[in-house]
Amino acid sequence: MSDVSIIYGSSTGNTEAAANQIARLLNGQTHNVADADANDFDAKLLILGTSTWGLGDLQDDWSVGISLLDRLDLNGQLVALFGFGDQSGFADSFVDGMGTLYAKAIERGAKVIGKTSAQGYGHSASTAEENGEFCGLALDNDNEPDKTDARIAAWVEQLKQESAS
Numbered sequence: 590m591s592d593v594s595i596i597y598g599s600s601t602g603n604t605e606a607a608a609n610q611i612a613r614l615l616n617g618q619t620h621n622v623a624d625a626d627a628n629d630f631d632a633k634l635l636i637l638g639t640s641t642w643g644l645g646d647l648q649d650d651w652s653v654g655i656s657l658l659d660r661l662d663l664n665g666q667l668v669a670l671f672g673f674g675d676q677s678g679f680a681d682s683f684v685d686g687m688g689t690l691y692a693k694a695i696e697r698g699a700k701v702i703g704k705t706s707a708q709g710y711g712h713s714a715s716t717a718e719e720n721g722e723f724c725g726l727a728l729d730n731d732n733e734p735d736k737t738d739a740r741i742a743a744w745v746e747q748l749k750q751e752s753a754s
């Protein structure tokens with residue numbers, strides 16, 4: 590079992606680049622969900638990343654990953670989520686894919702850490718948001734690429750603290 594496993598789905602490289610950055614900061618292993626198997630989900634901290642496509646859809650490669658999650662026992666498993674979206678072009682479905690992963694993680698019994706404030710984003714609706722909080726880290730390289738590195742760095746520090754407590 591590795592300490593940190595990061596499973597991501599990415600169509601144009603944004604989620605993949607963030608997964609690699611998070612892996613560097615946490616000494617984790619990255620796995621593209623398109624090639625992942627059940628062993629890759631076996632980690633002390635499981636980090637799941639997706640972009641959102643269509644109108645609020647999970648990135649395509651996650652269709653297989655969702656079936657894998659359906660077969661895994663995630664009871665008590667520490668899970669953290671991150672997602673890419675476009676808060677301006679898709680203001681009503683901003684990072685909804687992350688919301689889908691969250692719903693699945695909760696359904697499977699996971700303990701989700703790494704929630705973040707939704708303040709400061711310009712979207713109007715998101716299934717990844719509840720009571721002013723995103724279920725994970727929301728990233729937007731379409732509109733705020735200059736904020737991505739700092740958002741990831743702060744989130745990784747948050748994960749270190751929350752996973753230790």
Ligand SMILES: Cc1cc2nc3c(=O)[nH]c(=O)nc-3n(C[C@H](O)[C@H](O)[C@H](O)COP(=O)(O)O)c2cc1C
Pocket residue numbers: 598599600601602603604605639640641642643644645646648673674675676679682683684685729730731
């Ligand atoms: C056709 C299309 C549909 C999209 N739909 C959404 C959406 O519903 N919600 C959202 O937040 N972002 C949406 N996006 C934005 C992508 O999620 C965003 O560009 C993301 O950074 C892509 O990440 P990736 O390169 O890892 O796949 C869409 C982009 C395109 C081109």
